[in-house]
Amino acid sequence: MIESGSATPRELLMAAIRPEIVKIEKVLVQDLKQATANADPLLSQVLEHGILNGGKRLRPLLVVLSSKLCGGTESGKGVDIYELAIAFEYLHGATLFHDDVIDRADMRRGKSSVNKAFGSIAAILGGDFLHSRSMNLVGSLGGKEALQIFCQATNAMVDGEFLQLRNAQNYNLSEEDYFSAVRGKTALLIAATCEIGALAVDAPVAERQALAEYGLSLGTAFQIIDDLLDYQGDVTQTGKEIGNDFKEGKMTLPLILTLETADKEDKERLLLLLGDREARQNGFQEACELIEKYKGFSMSKQKAEAMVTSAVSGLALFENEQNSTILSIFEALAQYVLTRNK
Amino acid sequence: MIESGSATPRELLMAAIRPEIVKIEKVLVQDLKQATANADPLLSQVLEHGILNGGKRLRPLLVVLSSKLCGGTESGKGVDIYELAIAFEYLHGATLFHDDVIDRADMRRGKSSVNKAFGSIAAILGGDFLHSRSMNLVGSLGGKEALQIFCQATNAMVDGEFLQLRNAQNYNLSEEDYFSAVRGKTALLIAATCEIGALAVDAPVAERQALAEYGLSLGTAFQIIDDLLDYQGDVTQTGKEIGNDFKEGKMTLPLILTLETADKEDKERLLLLLGDREARQNGFQEACELIEKYKGFSMSKQKAEAMVTSAVSGLALFENEQNSTILSIFEALAQYVLTRNK
Numbered sequence: 001m002i003e004s005g006s007a008t009p010r011e012l013l014m015a016a017i018r019p020e021i022v023k024i025e026k027v028l029v030q031d032l033k034q035a036t037a038n039a040d041p042l043l044s045q046v047l048e049h050g051i052l053n054g055g056k057r058l059r060p061l062l063v064v065l066s067s068k069l070c071g072g073t074e075s076g077k078g079v080d081i082y083e084l085a086i087a088f089e090y091l092h093g094a095t096l097f098h099d100d101v102i103d104r105a106d107m108r109r110g111k112s113s114v115n116k117a118f119g120s121i122a123a124i125l126g127g128d129f130l131h132s133r134s135m136n137l138v139g140s141l142g143g144k145e146a147l148q149i150f151c152q153a154t155n156a157m158v159d160g161e162f163l164q165l166r167n168a169q170n171y172n173l174s175e176e177d178y179f180s181a182v183r184g185k186t187a188l189l190i191a192a193t194c195e196i197g198a199l200a201v202d203a204p205v206a207e208r209q210a211l212a213e214y215g216l217s218l219g220t221a222f223q224i225i226d227d228l229l230d231y232q233g234d235v236t237q238t239g240k241e242i243g244n245d246f247k248e249g250k251m252t253l254p255l256i257l258t259l260e261t262a263d264k265e266d267k268e269r270l271l272l273l274l275g276d277r278e279a280r281q282n283g284f285q286e287a288c289e290l291i292e293k294y295k296g297f298s299m300s301k302q303k304a305e306a307m308v309t310s311a312v313s314g315l316a317l318f319e320n321e322q323n324s325t326i327l328s329i330f331e332a333l334a335q336y337v338l339t340r341n342k
Numbered sequence: 343m344i345e346s347g348s349a350t351p352r353e354l355l356m357a358a359i360r361p362e363i364v365k366i367e368k369v370l371v372q373d374l375k376q377a378t379a380n381a382d383p384l385l386s387q388v389l390e391h392g393i394l395n396g397g398k399r400l401r402p403l404l405v406v407l408s409s410k411l412c413g414g415t416e417s418g419k420g421v422d423i424y425e426l427a428i429a430f431e432y433l434h435g436a437t438l439f440h441d442d443v444i445d446r447a448d449m450r451r452g453k454s455s456v457n458k459a460f461g462s463i464a465a466i467l468g469g470d471f472l473h474s475r476s477m478n479l480v481g482s483l484g485g486k487e488a489l490q491i492f493c494q495a496t497n498a499m500v501d502g503e504f505l506q507l508r509n510a511q512n513y514n515l516s517e518e519d520y521f522s523a524v525r526g527k528t529a530l531l532i533a534a535t536c537e538i539g540a541l542a543v544d545a546p547v548a549e550r551q552a553l554a555e556y557g558l559s560l561g562t563a564f565q566i567i568d569d570l571l572d573y574q575g576d577v578t579q580t581g582k583e584i585g586n587d588f589k590e591g592k593m594t595l596p597l598i599l600t601l602e603t604a605d606k607e608d609k610e611r612l613l614l615l616l617g618d619r620e621a622r623q624n625g626f627q628e629a630c631e632l633i634e635k636y637k638g639f640s641m642s643k644q645k646a647e648a649m650v651t652s653a654v655s656g657l658a659l660f661e662n663e664q665n666s667t668i669l670s671i672f673e674a675l676a677q678y679v680l681t682r683n684k
Contacts, residue, residue: 035497040504098470102463121444121507124466128440129500131473136493139481147489151478155377158471162382165463 010339013332016325017061024060027082028052028089035133042118046126050114051093058222058333059092059193060085065333066197066211069318069326079141079200087137088193090130091154097127103244110239138196146196153192160184164250171259171274173251182223183216190219210314214330217311222337224304227252228297229341231288237342243284249274253303255287258296266290301338308334352681355674358667359403366402369424370394370431377475384460388468392456393435400564400675401434401535402427407675408539408553411660411668421483421542429479430535432472433496439469445586452581480538488538495534502526506592513601513616515593524565525558532561552656556672559653564679566646569594570639571683573630579684585626591616595645597629600638608632643680650676 007015032051036044063085072081099105100113101120107113115123131154139147163181167173194215198208229238230245231254245252255274259267270290273283291297311334318327349357374393378386405427414423441447442455443462449455457465473496481489505523509515536557540550571580572587573596587594597616601609612632615625633639653676660669 039497039501040508042508043501043504094470098466102466122504124440124444125500125503127470128436128473129497131470132477132493132496132500135474135477135481136489139477139489140486144482147478147481151474151481154474155381155471158467158474159381159385161467162385162464166382166384 009332010336013329013336016329016332017065020061020064021057023082024057024064024085024089027080028057028060028086031083031086042122043126043129046114046118046122047093047129049117050097050108050123050126051089051130053109053111055089055092055109057089059088059190061333062190062193062215063088063197063200065326065329066194067201069211069315069323069330070198070201070203070207072197072201081197081200084137084141084146084196084200085193087134087141087150088189090134090137091150091189094127094130094134095157097123097130101127105240107240142196142200146199149192149195149199153189156184156188157186160186167251169249169274170251171249171271173256175253175256175260178251178253178256179220182220186223186226187216187219190222191215206317210317213314214311214334217307217314218334218337221304221307221311221334224253224300224307225337225340228254228300228304231291232297234341239342246274246284246287247280249277249280253300254291254296257299258291258294261294261296262290266293304338308338351674352678355671355678358671358674359407362403362406363399365424366399366406366427366431369422370399370402370428373425373428384464385468385471388456388460388464389435389471391459392439392450392465392468393431393472395451395453397431397434397451399431401430401532403675404532404535404557405430405539405542407668407671408536409543411553411657411665411672412540412543412545412549414539414543423539423542426479426483426488426538426542427535429476429483429492430531432476432479433492433531436469436472436476437499439465439472443469447582449582484538484542488541491534491537491541495531498526498530499528502528502530509593511591511616512593513591513613515598517595517598517602520593520595520598521562524562528565528568529558529561532564533557548659552659555656556653556676559649559656560676560679563646563649563653563676566595566642566649567679567682570596570642570646573633574639576683581684588616588626588629589622591619591622595642596633596638599641600633600636603636603638604632608635646680650680 029052032047036047060082064081067081096108097114100108100115101123104115105113106116113123114126118126135147135150138150142150160181160183163177164185167177167181170177191212192215194211195208198211203211227245230242230252233240233242235241244250246255255270259270262270270287273279273287312331315327315330371394374389378389402424406423409423438450439456442450442457443465446457447455448458455465456468460468477489477492480492484492502523502525505519506527509519509523512519533554534557536553537550540553545553569587572584572594575582575584577583586592588597597612601612604612612629615621615629654673657669657672
């Protein structure tokens with residue numbers, strides 16, 4: 001167990017993971033410096049702006065923790081696990097660079113997005129650079145199998161985005177459609193972080209699978225909460241305005257669950273608000289009230305909680321005295337995903 | 343030697359490489375089908391539109407030919423060389439998808455660009471899918487060293503694009519600046535195709551280096567001709583309008599050489615045409631006449647010819663009776679780059 005006292009669970013978690021985050025950040029700064037040593041100064045600037053921006057580093061952290069849970073030491077099987085881990089932050093960065101071009105987003109983590117600060121050309125090309133760097137790290141440090149898992153996850157991500165495009169303004173969207181898009185868009189890559197961490201220390205298949213399952217559930221919960229924050233987040237915490245999904249007619253879980261349970265009149269009203277661009281711009285508040293009335297937010301939260309429970313229970317095979325501290329970090333991380341406000 | 347008769351050198355080359363191109367095309371179609379078997383139908387459509395479009399397949403061809411020149415048989419060292427080769431077509435496709443977003447290009451190879459036909463979101467994400475697929479193929483079939491060379495080349499490509507951005511509307515650009523951008527933007531990847539083809543059959547270092555040098559010179563010549571076609575190409579052949587580079591103020595070799603040699607009055611006139619957006623739109627014809635006056639086109643062509651000569655002479659170490667047919671294909675390819683009209 002993480003040592004308690006008067007600290008909150010979140011404070012305890014942060015204290016437990018801080019040394020790892022510090023190391024990850026250090027390796028990230030060094031590697032970025034090395035990767036851009038001979039690069040155009042503007043490219044370096046773009047990458048620093050987009051990567052060294054106070055990200056949570058959740059993905060690299062999961063790589064490191066997973067390798068340790070499977071008995072890995074700092075250096076894995078001769079692999080620098082931190083160097084391997086930052087590949088996931090690069091890939092995440094690459095997708096954010098491109099997403100911000102696609103969504104024309106001005107803000108990212110409370111400061112200007114790369115797209116806003118440097119323009120779409122820099123954001124597209126900078127993303128490509130990071131993409132390539134991430135693949136190179138995974139291929140050279142993790143080997144062929146890791147690269148395969150990684151590429152499958154990145155391609156599923158693209159596929160999930162296409163699915164989401166297709167789903168946009170499809171107001172008949174089912175829960176199943178939503179979870180299918182989330183799996184590709186977010187969860188498979190989180191699963192890959194855990195699995196590749198385990199793979200890096202030659203963990204047995206059962207351990208790899210358990211960690212991949214943990215990542216899949218955690219990633220799904222993470223995305224549900226992300227979608228909830230788009231309705232209920234605090235801009236001073238999240239660094240981005242609320243209501244974007246609704247205004248774009250993007251169907252996320254709170255809306256889907258509400259449309260499933262609302263009476264005829266309320267359902268028609270919600271569809272009326274959704275169906276027209278202008279109505280969407282002005283109708284966000286009213287939509288929130290309708291979602292609240294049918295408990296769309298709390299039901300979404302419950303689904304995320306169920307995911308987290310399932311994530312944690314899947315790690316039972318790791319339970320032994322030696323693992324108790326690191327297992328409690330995995331549990332606390334899963335809880336953190338539920339309660340995060342940014 | 344390629345068997346002659348009454349055929350032109352180009353016809354002879356085409357006949358000699360046709361069987362390889364047919365195989366490459368077949369593997370490309372199959373792999374694309376497999377890679378998108380479970381993908382969103384729109385994603386498949388986007389990729390087919392962008393990839394199965396009558397491309398020249400120069401890059402995969404160079405991989406296959408290089409492996410054969412180094413004594414490789416169809417399957418290399420257990421590697422399916424055609425499968426490895428198409429990775430380069432995917433990467434090329436990924437860069438074209440993104441370039442067409444960046445340049446807002448409507449046409450590509452005589453039909454609508456992915457960006458025009460499906461929009462920028464599909465073009466960005468589709469490019470990312472191809473990028474990832476290409477890295478996966480190179481990493482799993484070519485191994486770590488091949489992946490390293492490949493990623494270095496792709497990152498140099500991004501860096502070259504940044505350099506070109508920086509160079510845009512810098513009318514003092516030197517030949518050296520131009521060649522430095524071309525190296526990153528085009529030539530290093532062509533060099534990588536040749537080197538990775540050699541690497542796939544465990545060729546000795548000297549052979550790998552000679553092929554990489556060939557690719558570097560060939561790629562540079564290729565880009566010079568590409569830039570000439572932007573002034574002198576025939577839209578019915580190239581599938582794209584001429585004059586784009588000039589209208590965007592992009593400094594390519596014909597302009598640079600003309601500015602270096604023109605008298606004061608003509609230089610000032612050319613700078614006047616270049617320096618103003620509207621003047622660039624209307625001044626293309628006049629600029630062409632000035633470039634012609636100072637032999638900017640023919641001097642550029644000569645530089646490309648010198649590159650081709652250097653490319654071919656670097657392959658001397660492969661000269662023996664057994665290699666004579668394939669070497670003459672390498673020579674003919676280099677000549678083709680000079681005389682291509684699309």
